Amino acid sequence: MTTPADTSADTAADERLRRWRLVLGGGAADGTGRALTGRDAAMDGALGALYGAGGGKDKGSGKRSAGLEGSAPNVARWLGDIRTYFPSSVVQVMQRDAIDRLGLSTLLLEPEMLEAVEADVHLVGTLLSLNKAMPETTKESARAVVRKVVDDLEKRLATRTRATLTGALDRSARISRPRHRDIDWDRTIRANLKNYLPEYGTVVPERLVGYGRAAQSVKKDVVLCIDQSGSMAASVVYASVFGAVLASMRSIATRLVVFDTAVVDLTDQLDDPVDVLFGTQLGGGTDINRALAYCQSRITRPADTVVVLISDLYEGGIRDEMLKRVAAMKASGVQFVALLALSDEGAPAYDREHAAALAALGAPAFACTPDLFPEVMAAAIEKRPLPVPAAD
Numbered sequence: 001m002t003t004p005a006d007t008s009a010d011t012a013a014d015e016r017l018r019r020w021r022l023v024l025g026g027g028a029a030d031g032t033g034r035a036l037t038g039r040d041a042a043m044d045g046a047l048g049a050l051y052g053a054g055g056g057k058d059k060g061s062g063k064r065s066a067g068l069e070g071s072a073p074n075v076a077r078w079l080g081d082i083r084t085y086f087p088s089s090v091v092q093v094m095q096r097d098a099i100d101r102l103g104l105s106t107l108l109l110e111p112e113m114l115e116a117v118e119a120d121v122h123l124v125g126t127l128l129s130l131n132k133a134m135p136e137t138t139k140e141s142a143r144a145v146v147r148k149v150v151d152d153l154e155k156r157l158a159t160r161t162r163a164t165l166t167g168a169l170d171r172s173a174r175i176s177r178p179r180h181r182d183i184d185w186d187r188t189i190r191a192n193l194k195n196y197l198p199e200y201g202t203v204v205p206e207r208l209v210g211y212g213r214a215a216q217s218v219k220k221d222v223v224l225c226i227d228q229s230g231s232m233a234a235s236v237v238y239a240s241v242f243g244a245v246l247a248s249m250r251s252i253a254t255r256l257v258v259f260d261t262a263v264v265d266l267t268d269q270l271d272d273p274v275d276v277l278f279g280t281q282l283g284g285g286t287d288i289n290r291a292l293a294y295c296q297s298r299i300t301r302p303a304d305t306v307v308v309l310i311s312d313l314y315e316g317g318i319r320d321e322m323l324k325r326v327a328a329m330k331a332s333g334v335q336f337v338a339l340l341a342l343s344d345e346g347a348p349a350y351d352r353e354h355a356a357a358l359a360a361l362g363a364p365a366f367a368c369t370p371d372l373f374p375e376v377m378a379a380a381i382e383k384r385p386l387p388v389p390a391a392d
Contacts, residue, residue, distance in 0.1 A: 010112060011044055013124075018034060021034040022036070022047070023042075035087075038098050041186045042081065042085065043232070046081045046085055049074075049078050050101065053105070071272075074114060075107055076112060078094070079116040079117055079118075080114075092118055092120045092122065093123075096122050096123075106133075108127060109130060109134055109135060111137060114141040114144075114145050119146075119149050119239070121149060124277065127145065128236070128281075128282050141279070144238050146278070150277070152239075154241055155372075156370075158248075161242065161245050161246075165246070165249065168378035168382050169381060172220075172383070183209070186207050188209045199311045209333050210288070221306070222252055222255070222305075224239055224246075224256045225291050225310065226240075226259070227260075227309075227310060227311035229314070232312065232347070237277065238254070239342050240273040240276040240364060243256040244273040255295075255298060258353050259287065259288070259294075260283070261286070263291050264280075282299075284313060287316055287317035288313070288317055289317035291309075292309070299329070300321050306335045307335070311339075311340070313350050321352065326358060338358050338364070339365070339366065339378075340365050340374060341368045366388050366389060368389075
């Protein structure tokens with residue numbers, strides 16, 4: 001007699017075989033002995049078109065085979081299939097793999113292809129790298145894709161960034177004779193610990209430390225200096241969005257500079273990060289020294305300036321001059337932040353020698369996620385240690 005427990009065990013075993021069959025791709029060697037039908041067969045076909053071997057051959061053998069063959073109609077159908085069968089996060093990974101493995105970048109120059117893709121930061125980076133090759137008939141569709149991603153990022157990041165930096169600006173504007181509601185009690189107590197009276201168990205404050213009013217009395221200058229070499233695509237996208245958010249705050253004067261071997265100031269386009277992104281040109285060499293020289297020439301209030309260099313530090317310019325420039329900025333009172341990446345991708349490849357040299361100057365270089373960026377900027381504005389993530 002079959003019990004419910006037996007039925008449950010059989011169901012679980014069958015589900016395991018199904019999953020292994022989808023992972024292994026079929027054929028005599030997969031060991032599952034499981035045939036796929038219906039939706040599972042369609043999912044397997046979509047996976048096989050990308051991750052299989054054989055270039056579309058062996059279609060009757062049961063073996064998974066690649067079937068996109070660089071054809072726009074086939075790719076468009078495939079893009080529709082994977083959006084039907086897989087969640088958005090998986091679709092984005094599969095799109096990136098298709099571009100990398102099968103060389104489908106040029107197909108993104110066709111408007112109908114752009115309408116079929118799942119938009120994300122990495123796709124935007126690919127589109128920006130194709131910007132110069134993009135025909136006019138495609139640019140409108142490409143801008144629509146980029147606009148969607150940028151709008152989604154702004155919704156996710158803007159509110160928290162403004163709130164965090166407004167608090168930092170308030171705290172950085174200390175006043176010595178604050179009104180009661182403006183007293184920063186934590187800093188006031190720390191500043192007056194020498195006046196502690198043990199017999200009364202209290203501190204007698206000789207000096208009050210208060211919050212200022214950032215909108216009226218504080219203005220910080222922020223310079224975002226962004227490496228637009230090909231490996232920095234996601235960082236360029238996020239930095240452009242953050243640049244637009246910072247530029248929307250009256251108490252912060254924001255400058256955005258992008259560079260490869262040339263330097264381009266995109267500050268006048270900061271009201272629209274899509275314009276900023278289409279003003280970049282991913283790829284090419286890197287001259288960090290030249291970019292920092294330009295940024296340094298635009299600094300008028302060093303004690304109230306934060307310079308954020310976003311680069312993997314593979315310098316094609318003059319290394320020693322770059323480091324001297326960073327040292328000079330720091331000596332003048334500039335808060336200097338070096339980010340190896342501004343993305344969700346984790347630690348990137350970077351020039352470790354240059355990173356160590358910056359750290360020796362008191363400017364540690366580290367990868368930063370978009371969620372951490374507001375805290376990094378707040379620490380720089382308040383001139384306190386940066387929240388450097390622990391190394392793995």
